[in-house]
Amino acid sequence: MSQVPSAVLSCHNLGKSFGRDRRRDTVLADINLSLQQGDFVTILGQSGGGKSTLLKLMGGFLAPSSGSVSFHGQPLKGITPKIGMVFQEHSLYPWMTVEQNIGFGFKVRGELPQSYRNRVQNMIEQVELDDARKRYPHQLSGGMKQRVAIARSLVVKPDVLLLDEPFSALDVQLRRQLQAFLLAIWRETSTPMLLVTHNVEEAILLGQRLIVVGDRPGQIIAEVSTAAAEFRGRYHPKFLKLQRHLESVLEYNSATADLEYHPEETASAWQN
């Protein structure tokens, strides 16, 4: 699965330890995954299990202790604007307005404002922040800030977008609105997305493919397709069944924790 030629971003036997004791300090081990054009993959794991570390490795923010990360088939050597990243807590520049924050990626590349003004304006409209374009981050709600952060990453047309618990600081209502917003953007742009979350419902709802990373060391312990229409409705029986199954997988750190779960019963739904 890792060496898919058309993969935009992939990793092969990826591992990370933060100390000298390999056994005790290994956070991630032997992770293989690949992201292709149009993919939306969600990574589900316990808090502290290594999800952010995985995303930082995939984004070139951290160097692997073992294995490798490839971007368009070449070894990833560090951060690149072609890999967009949205963090858990909005990381906007407080002294910049909404439009300045969104245009920042062009500015650091040395582009003149007149060359990117329209692209920024279009993006502001897409994320429905037209009335707030001159406002500063402290004048925005949490949901608006996260929309600015997503817009800022997308406006430079990254080849892939990595999202680290982007909605976890928001209340349920806002979280649901932004989930729908992110899905709409993904459908419109086909930008491959890799989103990590500890929220089971979010992981099923958003992705086309769901990967569970187990605890210490973090390894892939389960993988399911969530592309079928049933998984877009949070009250569908198949959705609820998968949700319960994944909750036991997380709790017991084992793919076979839920003895009542029989994937073949839902196989037809998963093959879409």
Ligand SMILES: Nc1ncnc2c1ncn2[C@@H]1O[C@H](COP(=O)(O)OP(=O)(O)OP(=O)(O)O)[C@@H](O)[C@H]1O
């Ligand atoms: N730079 C670092 N140095 C040492 N240990 C680190 C470093 N970064 C992360 N860790 C450790 O790696 C483990 C995984 O951290 P990580 O932030 O990846 O988990 P997470 O699954 O994203 O957690 P959460 O859901 O709570 O954000 C933790 O035990 C953390 O203490």
